[in-house]
Amino acid sequence: MTETILTRAADGAFTTVTYVADGDSVTTQMTKNVLHYEPRGIADRDAAEAQYGDLAEKFAAIDGVEHSIEFGETQLVEIVTLTYSELDVAALALATGAGPVDDPDEARQVSLKEAVAALKRDNYSQAR
Incomplete structure (x- = not known):
């Protein structure tokens, strides 16, 4: 098993995506989002909640x-x-609004190489 970590900071949000893979097959994906309220136009903790x-x-x-989400005074931390x-x-x-999935088994087959390339195109940097 290998672990690959990518990060991106933009508009008051810092995102870390960690892939665990067996060869090129992703087995687990962990995404941590730290969202600072002020740059996102969120007034305070109550507004974020x-x-x-x-x-x-x-x-x-x-x-x-x-999934977990913790609301602090100036930021929230979400882990999926x-x-x-x-x-x-x-x-x-359905929960994310992505629409119907034709082949769930195929959708579970995530290529590490393709996933990393997609995030890099979206301005993520590979940390490890």
């Missing part, structure tokens, strides 16, 4: 998804972990 508070409910019942072998792809697509 009102805007993002329902995220935990969206992901709670989806197999293969672990996907375990692809257990992932209910259709439920995740």
Whole structure:
């Protein structure tokens, strides 16, 4: 198993994506988002909770998804972990608004090389 970490900072948000892979096959993806309120136009903790508070409910019942969100005074920290072998792809697509999935088994097959390339095109930097 190998671990690959990519990061990006933009508009008051710092994102770290960690892939765990067996060869080129991603088995687990962990995304940590640290979102600072002020640069995003969020007044305070209460406003952040009102805007993002329902995220935990969206992901709670989806197999293969672990989600947590903590609201601080000046920022929130969200962590989403996907375990692809257990992932209910259709439920995740519905929760995120991604639309229907034609082949859930195929959607669980994530190429590390392709995933890293896609994030780099989106201005992520590879940390490890």
